Amino acid sequence: MPIAYAHFPYLSSILFSCVAGLLIILFIPEDKKDAIKWVSAVCSGVTLLLSAYLFFAYDKTQGGLQFVEKYQWVPSLGISYYNGADGFGLPMLLLTGIVFFTGVLTMWELETRVKEFFALIFLLVSGVFGMFMSMDLFFIFIWFDVSLFPMYLLIAVWGSTRKEYAAMKLTLYLLAGSALVLPAIIYLVVKSGFHTFDLVALMHPGTFTPFQQKFAFILLYIGFGILAGVWPFHTWSPTGHVAAPTAVSMIHAGVLMKIGAFGVLRVGIFLCPEGWQYWAHLMALLAVIGIVYGVFVGLSQTDLKFVIGYSSVSHMGIVGLGLATVTVEGLNGAVFQMFAHGVMTALFFSSVGYIYDRTHTKSIVELGGLSRTMPVASGYLIVAALTGIGVPCLASFWAELTVFISSFKVYPLYGILAVCALVVSALFMLRVVQRTCYGPPKERFAHLEDVSFKLGIPRMILVSVIVIFGLFPDVMLNMIQTASIPFISGLP
């Protein structure tokens, strides 16, 4: 089979550097911890650079799928290794690169079972990258499962707070999701009559009857939606966040939940646009319940990570609401929110992880006065909280604003509810900040060190990404629009 590359295979090289990192780590002896960390940092840095390069090299005037790599893998079944990047995928690739790199740097102080940890992280992330770039249904499903499986080990081995329970719950939930996704994919492939898993080929309008679309879409929506934390299938996510070690929480909340939403978009909405329109109202309803519900539950949590977990539920609800509007703005806002929320939670978990490592507690009742002992660390936490509230000129504000505007247009009542949830979200984020960072400094934390420059690097990267995209949201929105405008105008 000839492989005709018109250009350097950037997308495959991202995957390749993940796999290479994994293999190299496997061959390094267990006790050379520094070498393992450096290899991880370099390989993840390469993925970040490549994805950032792709993000800026993408030709926005031309649009569509670019950097395409296609290779027939099992022709008899119509399976091909088919990668491509468009305006929806590139922000996600960039997000994964950022979160991966900063996550690896955040775990620089890890001392137990370093080798296995980083190997598993690499496996996980290669699944995530694959999912975001693949255009073949078969591979999408494979990557989807590849990214789920290491989570169990990562949480069960390196976690804390009821880790076995959380790991089991998470795995069961996610496998239930993929058990819904697989039949839907097979159903679609069989019903299309094209005998191919090629997403682009299946996307032609008229391939599926309205009934088939409605049936497949609801399966895909729930299946992928579980991973996106759609209410009422969200309870795995706070528990999982709490139990997971810092970097895993970052990748989990920052990227894995996006896989769910991205799956709904890439598979569900792309293949079943009519099913999407049919079920949009249900999606909006669940999303709004998630938004309001998440903040209220978060309000009465005392564990820092639970608080963030529930804020994720609420923020992912905003993504869902954006997707449910069936408008260009809604899609823009949803994808932007995925990006912004990913970076934000990564920052959140990164700073909470630092605080937890030092103080050995996550309970906001026990913490307090950290702004005095570690001003920089709590500064990062405050920035993350402010991003969560939706303060302007920080990335998520624009995403939320776009979603609110479009939802206000399509579903006025839901739009109003979502906007009102802003007040409660401010209340609960500020409550956290007040209890942890403010107040008189406590005796037992007085000796703790602040974030050193070296350890601060990942957080600095995240903060600067938040601020840059907050000040220049157009960079991101222009990118997403290259995909969303043609898609919406191509709808029947």
Next chain:
Amino acid sequence: MTSTPISNWTVLMTAVTAVLPFVAFLLIMVFTRKNERLSAGLSIGAVSVSLAGALFLIIQYRHLTTSVQYAGKWLVSGFITIPVGFLLDPLSLLMLTIVTVICFLVQIYSLGYMAGDRGFSRYYAFMSLFAWAMISLTLSASLFQLYVFWELVGLSSYLLIGFWYEKFSASEAGKKAFVMTRLGDVAFMLGLLLVLMNLGNLDILKLNSPMVTAVMSPGLITLSALLIFGGVVGKSAQFPLLTWLPDAMEGPTPVSALLHSATMVAAGVFLFARLFPFFSHSATAMTVCLAVGTISMLLSSTMAMVSRDIKQVWAYSTISQLGYMIMGLAAGGYVAGVFHLTTHAGFKALLFLCSGVFIHQYETNDMFDIGRKGGRHLKTPMICMVIAAAALSGLPPFSGFFSKEMIMAQLAGLGNPIWLTAGLAGVFLTAYYAFRLIFIIVFPKEINDEAAQENSAVHGHEETEHHHDREMAWPLVILAAITVVLGFGKKMLQGFLSGRLAGVEEMAGHHSDWLLYVSVSLAVLGLVVTWMEFGRRKAGQIGFVERIPALKSLFLERWYIDRMYRRLLDVVIYRGVSNICTQNDNRVIDGSIDAVCDGTVKSGRMISDLHLSMIQYKLLVMFVAVFFLALYFFF
């Protein structure tokens, strides 16, 4: 209204004016946190450039008749376009000047006030952040942009109120301020969305043009105007969201002077003035605004009558003066409201800065304490404070007199005499609480004179040693001079402001001389009553309100508004909805999931029990099955 073409020079100038403080903020936060002098220098340098820019602009456009607008694109997403740009018209130029002047003076003053504080650099960083947000807010050409900076000033207010975060009350007050203004902002945002849906645009000029009535129905205009007014209520601390402002006094005093009296809280009134033509389309909305302004004015005046905390008195007075401005605007007096905003910014900042000197010197907020410790011996701040208090009470010839008198004239022009009566009652109350404070400090009763002398001698001695005093003194003098002079610029300002709004009818013609006398004599009456109760030698220093316990506790407890909110928050939000949701999460959702899992495990156990010690039965079954299969296949 058409826009006049603008030169690149103006664009550059405005951009520099707006953005420079932000640059200072970033630099301080990232690089110069350790170096306090450099941080302060950066911040003050940035704000003085802004001041120069503002003065340049207002001088360049002093004869402005049409608005100058410049718009670029910040964000485009489908049909949503968020422009970035600026709108120069008399209102924004005036506000810009007020903001930059007061920012500049307060930052100079803070050099002395904040000296030696651990968070000195952080303080200046936040001040720069605020300056950037506030300047950009005044210049905004579209409501989107205005909303963005509206939120940002809220943020800097939060950060600055909670500046001394180690005090629980300070961080609590910051949180309260943020959440309460957020409540108003949500209404504001909904109003914006409503307008956007119907008008397709949030350009301020478009919104103010008469064509709005053609596109939107009157009911819709009223609704959206009221929602937008919700934002004003939150930001300007009007009824029913007024309780955050007195708590906000937990912040450093210069912050109170800048944010919570002169500029940020006035942003609400500024927004009202900005959209004045839009609001004018709906008589209902205007009446509601008038009522809200009146209620807040009266409520907060009564609260100020019993407070012992010097800063809280001025905070209540800020609410009540903002109420006056809103009353004036809602009564149709555009110039009256904006003029009062201008004069108020001057004298209220002055009042706070003077109080700051006392607080700095005696380290107490209690007015009786300050009086006892010899507050009257600090000559400069005392004189300035008396001037400002006179302006506040509307005594001629200070600036407050002119602006308040204009508002009264507007109110007199309304059909219903209730508003005028309320306004006049407010004049009396204002004079009462302002001079109550002054008399308590100047004529302390509870100590003998020798101790005071001694005290003052000590403090006088300290005063000479205090090398920061000059930095704190000359902003006071400048502001006092402004307070004295500004009133006489009324005609000029009127001409400047109404150049823009030639179309809007000014009802100022109604005013008659009797009103002038009534209002001044009421103010004097207030003064006299205070003198009888607090000033004269035999006065018991107990106000007539304080003699009625029920009324006193009512006023002290802020009409129980705060308690009601607290209870509401506790009962409905925390114990109600939040608790129910958490329980639902734990019991219903998790419970059912766990039950399903447990059920699976249990049924597995049960089925596995069937297998126990059954080898032979299984064997038998196998044989039988094979037998029947054989039968089936062979026959």
Next chain:
Amino acid sequence: MIVPYSHVIVLAGIVFLMGMFCAVTRRNLIMILLGLEIMLNSGAIAFIGAALRWQLLEGQAIAIFILAIAAAEVSVGLALIVCAYRRKGSVDPGAYN
């Protein structure tokens, strides 16, 4: 005299049923194993009869295989039984849960 094939089959069937009865009813592992052996042998008988009937050698070869396998099975089975007996002190299959 040549025994008719049908007789051989009947014999094999009877032996098989006896083995089956033994394997299913006895409450002793050794006897169950014995039953299995008997069933195997009945198979061997059937194979030998068939080899004679069709004059093919494969049947006899298979019979020898069966013997070998039976021997192996007995050795493994008895070893397991000894093991189980040591652990549980009983050879009753009902005792093993």
